[in-house]
Every structure is written in structure tokens, then in C-alpha cells.
Amino acid sequence: MSKSDDVVWALVICGFGVWSFFWGFKRLRRKRLIENIPTSTIRGLALGLVELVAKAQKIKTLKSPLTGTECVFYRYTVERYESRGRSGRWVVTAKGDSFSCPFWLDDGTGRIMLLPAGAELMLPVDYEFRTGWGKTLSPHLTTFMEKNYIRYRGLFGTHTLRFREWYIQPNQSMYVLGTAKKTHNFLDDHREKLMGRLRELKKNPAKMKEVDLNKDGAISVEEWDFAVEKVERELIEEELASGKPDEATDVVIGKGQVEKIFILSDQSQKELTKKLSWQAMTGVFGGAILALIMLGYLLFRIKVFGF
Amino acid sequence: MVGIIALVAFLFLVIGVLFYFVSIYNGLIRISRNIDKSWANIDVLLKQRHDEIPKLVKVCEGYMQYERDTLEKITAARTACLGAKSVGESAKAEGELSKMLKTLFAVAENYPDLKANQNFMQLQQRISYLENQIADRRELYNDSVNIYNIRIHQIPDMFVAQMLQMKSRELFKITEEERGDVDIKFDLPK
Numbered sequence: 001m002s003k004s005d006d007v008v009w010a011l012v013i014c015g016f017g018v019w020s021f022f023w024g025f026k027r028l029r030r031k032r033l034i035e036n037i038p039t040s041t042i043r044g045l046a047l048g049l050v051e052l053v054a055k056a057q058k059i060k061t062l063k064s065p066l067t068g069t070e071c072v073f074y075r076y077t078v079e080r081y082e083s084r085g086r087s088g089r090w091v092v093t094a095k096g097d098s099f100s101c102p103f104w105l106d107d108g109t110g111r112i113m114l115l116p117a118g119a120e121l122m123l124p125v126d127y128e129f130r131t132g133w134g135k136t137l138s139p140h141l142t143t144f145m146e147k148n149y150i151r152y153r154g155l156f157g158t159h160t161l162r163f164r165e166w167y168i169q170p171n172q173s174m175y176v177l178g179t180a181k182k183t184h185n186f187l188d189d190h191r192e193k194l195m196g197r198l199r200e201l202k203k204n205p206a207k208m209k210e211v212d213l214n215k216d217g218a219i220s221v222e223e224w225d226f227a228v229e230k231v232e233r234e235l236i237e238e239e240l241a242s243g244k245p246d247e248a249t250d251v252v253i254g255k256g257q258v259e260k261i262f263i264l265s266d267q268s269q270k271e272l273t274k275k276l277s278w279q280a281m282t283g284v285f286g287g288a289i290l291a292l293i294m295l296g297y298l299l300f301r302i303k304v305f306g307f
Numbered sequence: 308m309v310g311i312i313a314l315v316a317f318l319f320l321v322i323g324v325l326f327y328f329v330s331i332y333n334g335l336i337r338i339s340r341n342i343d344k345s346w347a348n349i350d351v352l353l354k355q356r357h358d359e360i361p362k363l364v365k366v367c368e369g370y371m372q373y374e375r376d377t378l379e380k381i382t383a384a385r386t387a388c389l390g391a392k393s394v395g396e397s398a399k400a401e402g403e404l405s406k407m408l409k410t411l412f413a414v415a416e417n418y419p420d421l422k423a424n425q426n427f428m429q430l431q432q433r434i435s436y437l438e439n440q441i442a443d444r445r446e447l448y449n450d451s452v453n454i455y456n457i458r459i460h461q462i463p464d465m466f467v468a469q470m471l472q473m474k475s476r477e478l479f480k481i482t483e484e485e486r487g488d489v490d491i492k493f494d495l496p497k
Contacts, residue, residue: 021319021322021323025323025326025327025330028327028330029330029333032330032331032334033334033337035454036334036337036338036341036454036458037341038447038450038451038453038454039447039450040443040447041443041446041447043439043440043443044439044440044441044442044443044444044446044447046344046345046348046351046444048344109439109443284323288316288319288323291315291319292312292315292316292319295311295312295315296308296312299308299311299312300308303308
């Protein structure tokens with residue numbers, strides 16, 4: 001350790017204290033926001049920032065990669081411990097999530113689609129495993145590591161690894177604070193698809209020849225109308241075969257353009273506000289005290305030893 | 308050295324108090340705006356319900372020639388709703404209209420032809436769904452008002468609320484008429 005290393009550390013910790021102080025206020029603001037917004041029902045939902053308490057339901061079945069749990073949402077990390085002298089740190093070697101997979105929310109009064117992209121997750125860890133003395137990787141973890149080409153064996157056996165996974169299971173009760181927004185409705189989607197197919201048709205000379213019913217080398221208005229009708233009929237048949245369009249997909253819950261707050265949690269509102277209260281208190285008071293102690297140390301250091 | 312630390316501690320205190328009061332102020336403003344928004348959102352549904360009522364009356368007129376009184380009362384209740392100005396007035400008028408609609412649907416049970424009418428069935432379903440949506444939004448509005456009313460009487464929010472001269476807001480209460488049983492009378496000729 002060089003002579004001024006402690007000064008650098010004191011400055012860093014002092015800076016961290018100041019950051020914590022302001023971070024604490026951010027948590028306080030969040031806590032108050034959660035408390036100030038009443039819970040809405042899906043049936044009575046209006047566009048804008050809404051708070052919902054509902055059960056998660058799958059749109060498609062997902063399996064969490066580490067434990068193979070059936071879920072509607074997952075997130076995982078694989079970390080390796082890297083020693084640096086007497087200390088060390090966890091470095092993420094692999095991570096993944098299902099932020100791009102929507103799922104349903106159902107509160108008994110209705111159902112709405114949730115797009116988890118951009119959400120702040122407030123979920124406790126559902127699965128955690130660390131390798132170490134007497135702890136070897138289970139077969140499903142070994143399979144996962146091999147499938148993803150992640151090295152986990154060193155010269156002296158398995159690396160020190162930490163596996164963590166968060167997931168939301170079907171029918172699990174959830175707290176959601178997000179924005180209810182309009183999305184493309186069925187008619188818009190249908191129109192877009194139809195236009196796309198007609199564009200494709202125009203680009204394809206072989207198919208355009210089929211449109212020319214009287215084979216005079218020119219496509220009349222009637223022939224074109226007939227072709228449009230045929231393409232649309234095929235599209236409708238496909239859409240009907242793929243499932244009935246759902247009214248509920250017209251409005252979705254996601255991250256808003258104006259209201260950036262978007263929280264997903266499997267804890268109750270009470271638990272969340274309690275947690276945020278603690279974080280706010282620790283951040284504000286802890287941060288201020290830490291900054292003051294470090295400032296005191298720096299002043300003492302300067303006074304006694306100089307720079 | 309102690310002086311500098313005390314000064315910085317004082318600075319933290321001032322910033323802390325300032326931030327705290329700003330967060331209270333912003334919070335109160337947000338709740339207040341949420342109440343206005345919740346009320347406007349109820350209004351949207353009420354408007355939709357009011358738009359459905361003339362259609363319903365028209366469908367019923369053909370079948371319920373002996374229930375002219377009920378139909379006229381519904382039309383009058385709808386007009387009263389459109390003229391309501393305050394939350395209280397609106398709650399009373401809407402309560403009366405809801406009660407009249409319930410009566411109409413109950414009386415309609417006595418007219419099998421009307422009950423089998425596709426338009427009537429659709430309108431009944433639509434109005435019933437709107438009624439449920441209105442009830443949900445009314446609950447949300449009352450929750451917002453309740454949070455607001457509690458906040459402005461709690462310390463330390465009370466000080467900010469007093470500075471801003473914030474007053475308690477009115478709840479959308481269920482009227483006595485709405486709470487009572489539906490009064491069904493068939494005006495069939497004797």
C-alpha cells in the first residue's frame with residue numbers, strides 16, 4: 001500500500017456516502033409513490049400509471065435454465081469468484097432472462113398482457129447454489145454449463161461458482177406498478193400484414209402473372225381487386241387458425257414513455273414499502289454518517305501528516 | 308476541523324430536509340392530480356353509459372308499452388346525470404340512474420319477447436359491463452381520495468398541505484337509493 005492509498009480510499013468511501021445519501025432519497029420517493037397509488041382492477045383499468053395485484057399466467061411455457069422450473073418469467077446469473085490478494089469479487093460469466101416474453105396478469109376481474117421489458121425486478125432469489133468443499137455441481141447445472149460452453153473446471157477441480165435464479169411461476173401473485181398503454185390492435189396488425197403480403201405479391205413476377213386472369217399482359221382494376229380479396233381471405237383463414245384475436249391485447253402493461261417507473265415483484269405492497277423504507281433510512285443516514293466519518297479522517301490525515 | 312465537519316453535517320441536514328419536503332410536495336401534487344384523473348376516467352365510462360341509454364329505451368319501447376313510466380324515469384335520470392356539477396350531485400344522479408336501470412332489467416324479465424331480442428341482450432350486457440367498470444373506477448377514485456385525505460392530515464405532510472391550502476376531497480359515496488332494494492312494479496293492464 002502506497003502512502004496516499006488511504007486518502008484515495010477515504011475519498012472513494014466519502015463519495016460513496018454522498019451517493020448513498022441521494023440514493024436513499026430516491027428510494028424514499030419510490031416508497032411514497034407506491035403508497036400514493038391505489039390498486040386498480042384490470043376491468044376498471046385506465047391508461048397511464050397503474051398499480052395492479054394479480055396472478056401471473058403463462059402465454060407460452062418457459063423453463064428456467066438453471067433449475068428447469070416451469071415459469072412465466074426468469075432471470076439467472078452464473079458468477080465466478082476471482083481472488084485478488086486477500087480479497088476477491090464475483091464476476092458474472094453468464095446471464096440471461098426472459099424480458100422479451102410477455103405473460104398474462106389475471107386478477108379475477110379481467111386479464112391483461114404484461115410486457116416485462118425494461119422492468120425493475122424486486123424479486124427475492126429463488127435459487128442459489130455455490131460450489132465449494134463437498135459441494136459439487138448437480139447434473140442439470142453441469143448440462144447447462146456444457147450446453148453454454150462455460151468452463152467450470154480448473155487445474156484443481158471446479159471453480160468457485162455461484163448460480164442464482166429468479167423466477168415467477170404460473171399463478172403466483174404479483175405486484176406490478178407500470179404503465180397501461182395502447183398497443184397495436186388486431187385491425188392495425190391485420191392491415192399491416194395485408195399490406196406486407198400485397199407488397200410481396202407485387203415484387204413476385206410469377207405470382208403477378210397469376211393475377212392477370214385474362215392473360216392480356218395488363219392487370220385491370222377488377223383483377224387487382226380480386227387478387228386483394230384472395231390474399232385477404234387467405235390471411236383471415238390463417239389468423240383464425242392461429243387463434244381468436246383477443247380484445248385484451250389492445251391494452252398492455254409495460255414501461256411507459258413518460259412514467260419510467262416499472263416494478264415487478266412477487267412480494268406484497270406492504271413488504272415492498274417496508275423494504276424501501278429500510279433502504280431509504282440506511283441510504284440517507286448511513287450515507288451521511290459514512291461521508292462525515294471519511295471527511296473527518298481526511299481532515300485529520302491532512303492536519304497530522306499533510307498530503 | 309470540527310467546524311468543517313459540523314458545517315458539512317449541517318449541509319447534509321439542510322439538503323435532507325429540503326429533499327424530504329420536496330418529495331412530500333411532489334407526492335401530494337401527484338395524488339391530487341391522480342384524483343382528478345380518476346374522476347375524469349369515471350366520466351369517460353359514464354358518458355359511454357349515457358350514450359347506450361337512448362338505444363336501450365328505443366329497443367324497450369317496442370315491447371314495454373305498459374312500462375312507459377319506467378322508461379321516462381330512465382330518460383329523466385339520464386338528463387339529471389348530464390346536468391350534475393359536483394361530485395356529490397353526480398353520485399346522487401348516477402345512483403338514481405343505476406337503480407332505474409336495475410329496475411328496468413328486472414321488469415324486462417316479464418317480457419319474454421324483449422328478453423329474446425338480440426339488441427336488448429347486447430345492450431344489457433354492455434351496460435352491465437360498463438356498470439362494473441364504473442364501480443371499479445369509483446372504488447379507485449375513492450381510494451385515491453382516501454389516501455389524499457389521510458396524507459394531508461398526517462405529520463409532516465400536513466405542514467406542506469397547509470402551506471398549499473389543500474382541502475379534504477369529497478368521496479364518491481353510494482346513495483341511499485342505490486343501497487336499497489330494487490323496486491319492481493309491473494304496470495300491466497288489469
